[in-house]
Every structure is written in structure tokens, then in C-alpha cells.
Amino acid sequence: MIVSDASSIIAGTRLVKTYHSGILSGEKTFAIRGVDIEIHEGETYALVGESGSGKTTLGRVLLMLIPPTDGMITCNGEDIIHKTDSELVSFRRKMQIIPQHPEDAFNPRWKVSRSILEPYRIHNGLSALPSKKENLLKLLEQTGLDPDYANRYPHQLSGGELQRAAIARTIALEPSFIVCDEPTSMLDVSVQASIIHLLKDIQKKTRVAFLFITHDIRLARIVGDRIGVMYKGLIVEEGPDILNNPRHPYTCSLTENFISKKKIIEDYQNSGCQWQSVCPKADEICCTMPSLSSYNGAKIRCHHLNN
Amino acid sequence: MEQVIDISNLTVSFQDNGNLLTAIEDIQLGIRTGETLVVIGESGSGKSVLGLSILRLLPDTALISGSILFKGKKLLTMSESEIESIRGSMIAWIPQNPKTGFNPSMKMWKQIAEPSVIHSGLSWSEARKQAIQQLGLYNIDPAALWADKYPVTYSGGMLQRAMVAMGTSTNPEVIIADEPTKGIDIINKIAIFEMFADLKRKGITLVLITHDLDLAAELADRIVVMYCGQIIEVSGKNQFFHNPRHPYSRGLINSLPQNGLNPIPGSAPPMQMRLTGCRFRERCFEQREQCTSNIPLISLVDDRVRCIQYNSRNQAG
16 A cells, blocks of 8 residues: 555545446446546645546546546545545545636525535534624625625626636635636636736635646646646646646647647547647657656656656 | 728617616727637627627627728618628627537538528538538547547537538638637647638638637737727737737736736726726826826827826827
């Protein structure tokens, strides 16, 4: 058993998620194919990858919103895969998610205040709770929302305001780990900037760990303390500076905005490196799966590191 | 320079519980033949309403004044049958969300063929061949196979390309696209950029409505910035990205991740609470006394800007 070091809030080991489709055909879709990931206190891990690479699945698996097919997840060193739903409740308090579409994450018939305070109703074991109103005002103030907004319905708020409300609800229970699933991809650029600043402020105060999922490489460069690049269900490169000094051919193509038409129609390779069909460096050895090896402070999954 | 669409004094408002809400106000804009004009602005700035009013797709409840000329013809006052013959054939519209832009129970080829059957008088079998060609042209391979599938089987990027295949099947002169890259990842986005670049090379006039500054940087000839229903800046691409004139435009450029992610303070007021005078003044670092008076769109050589600073400079120089 691999024991993660003490400072990691959440760690996933050899995580696999497979979906079966078709009762007779028995087709399998590999959403994630054996991912090791570890996120520390106060750290932002930016996960980059194109649509369908498995970033959202990985985020949800780490929160146990989707049970993994195989692998292990530890939260503060404790295994959470084999826990029952009721045992998981106390962990769920510590792990939260900020959604991509805040408009879908609110009950349209509830006032915003009721949604923001919902976590307190679910986790009623909280002791020494100050009054509801005090809590609400504190959360609204932390997220920069006008107290008047609490009495409105979700459709009366703009996308940016609603995302702030979603963040208020997320931080209500003072979580130690938050999955931010493309929290700004639907927002205007100026609003995006203010939401990112808000998240960073919260992190400074509470030392919360973020898994920041995005497809915007420039944004990942700015927000990520450590960056992981995901391709077809695998992390192919990971490190603090990999977007400025990419080594993996796939990361290079992402940072150079290179596009291959072939890749769009290419399906999964049965074995070996998934990038081999379009990789300029590919040869026979790429038919076997490269392992994630350490290289200059980063980790990389490629056979051709030295040329 | 020749103008294919000429918009003057265009104001669109809506009735809401007895209040008159003005979505766009006094728009003056000439769209030049063959140019790519990118309209940027945040949600609620009125950019989609502008696009919809060119195609006369606004609901009947909208109160519209002013005029829009398409090659000299008055779009706003012509009969329904006349606008039908222009909309979809000479001016194509690519709607914001490709997921809801298709009929889910109709095979893809039929949806792409439909405009050619209606506007160009092709038979269904000819139009089917053309539809498959169109799909292939936009990299939906193998086109013959995908033509017989339903929209649900397409990915987001493919739907966006299929939407363009449909919009361009009648060889329009102008294409108006609303947020063609919203929520699309970088790799698919580049494919969409390339697709529009191809259309641009063919000499089609493009009006791209977006809040994606990458799209503007990649494709625009000129950029129109909208804020709270008004045009506040019209500039050439280089001018806009290297030396934006309006304080709001500068704020947008500075809020990009590569420029340090500096937010503009505050937020745009809702439609019912618009300021008189400069509508941006409460968020502006360069606010001064004169900003409370109404400011016209000031002409500067080829560009225009709605900011008092340029008024005084104009008078001085």
C-alpha cells in the first residue's frame, strides 16, 4: 500500500473509471485509465486537457460523486473508497465542488439565501453555530455579493453573481478541498478575472486545496501551482512549470496551439501511448505504454525524453 | 469603402411591467463588404439583440426604431416575404447554442439541405449530395456516414461545424454568428477559427458576436465594443489590442489571463438602472466631472470612441 505523505489533503492512486455501453455489444469506454494524483494543503492543482480527456470525471471521482472502477482514494490519509454512505458524510463536508454552469446548480424556485444556507441544514451536526443570518451575511461579504441579492431568485442574478453565490455555498462548511470545474468558462473575461481573484483570496485565508479544471492554458499558467495535462484518460505530464517548458509532445502541441485533423477522428489505441498516431517522435517503442517518470522536477509519460 | 449593411439610429426596447427597457440605443454602424467585424461586450450589453435585429428575428413585442439597409434595401420595413428571401440565403445566422439550434428528431443531412431546397430551389436528392459535401468541407468525416446520423450523436465542436455547414449551404454574402466559441475547448476552438478564416478568404462578410477576445485577435478586421446598449468604441484590430482607446476596452484587455488577470472594478448595471451620461463612469479610473453629461460617439480618423477624453483632445488639436 502506498502511503501518501502527510501534507496531502487528497490523493488518488491508480484510479480507473470504465463505462459499459450496450448490453449485448459490451462496449467499454475508458474515462480515466489509471491516474495517480495528489493535492496538498493550500495548493492549486490545475488540470488541463481537451473535452473528453476525462478531467471532469477525475474531479468527480476524487469527490466520490462517481465511484471509481478501480484504485484508491485517501482523504487526509484515510481511505474513503470503502466507506459507507453515512460514513462518507463527514468527508463530504470537507470536499466541495464549484460547477461550470452555476445556473443549473441552483433550485430555480428557491431564493438564493436558502440555497446558500442549505449545507448547514444537511450537516446539522455542526456545533456552536452562530445565527443563520449572521452566517449568510458573512458568506455574502466574503464572496463580494450585495446582501440584497440573497432575497432574489437565481434568474434575477447575472452569471458572475450566480457563480459568486455558488462559491458562497461551497465555502459555507469551510472545506479543505474544492474541485473547481471550469468555473469561469461561461463568463465574460472581466468577470472571470474577478472570480479567480476571489478564489485565490479564499485560498490565502483558509489554505484550502483546489483542483482547478480548465481547458484554457493561459489561465492554468496563472492559477496553477502545479499543472497536470490530461490526454485520453491519463495524466501525460505534471509539474510546476510544464506549460512554459513542455517536454511531452502532447503538451508541446497544446502550448503551440498546433492542431491535427487526424487526431479528431482518431479513436483510442488499444495499447501503448495514446498520442503515438499523431506524434512526430513516435516509433516502435511507443506501442508499449510509457510509465510516468520523474524528469527535472516534473513527471512525464513519454519514451522519448532525451531526444 | 462599400458598405453591405448600414445601420443608423437603431434603438430597440422592450416593455416590462410598464417600464421601458432599452436593449440597444442609437446604434450607428456600417458593415463593409468583405470585412470581418467582431462585436464584443459582456452579457447584457445588447450584442445579440443587434445581430437579431439585422435578421429581423426579434419578437413582435420589441419596439424598434431607426433603419438598417442591406445593399440599399430597408430591412426593417420590407414585407415578410421579402425578408424571408434574404434571411438564410443572403444573410445567414449561426445561433449561439448549437445544441439547441438543430431539430433533434431530424437527420443531419436534411437539416443542412433544407435551406438550399427552400431558397435555391434544389431538389431534395441534389440537396442531399450538396449537404454531404458541405459536411466534408467542415471536416466531419466520413461525411456520408455522419449525414445519416441525428444531432445527439455529434460532439459540441462537430455541432458548431455542422451549424456553419448549414448556414453556408446557400452561399450567403453575410454571415452573422452569435458566440461561436462559447464553452468550447482550445483545440476545437482553433478548428472553428480556421473555418471562419476560410470563409473570410472567400470574401464573405462576417459579423462575429462574442466575448471571446481570442476570436477577435485571430479573425477581426475591425472591433466594435458594446457596453450597456451603446457602442463605445469602433477600432481596427491592432489599435484595439495594442492601444485601446476607451477605458472599458483597456479594462477588458487587462483582464485577460496573459495580461495579469486584472478585473474591472464593479459590474455592469442591469438594464433598468442605466446611468445618464457615460454609462461606464462609476467603474472608470479616469472619471471626471464632465462624464455625467451625454457623450456622443467621437470620430477619430477611421475609428470612433465614446469618451470625454477624446472630445477635449479633439478640440485642443
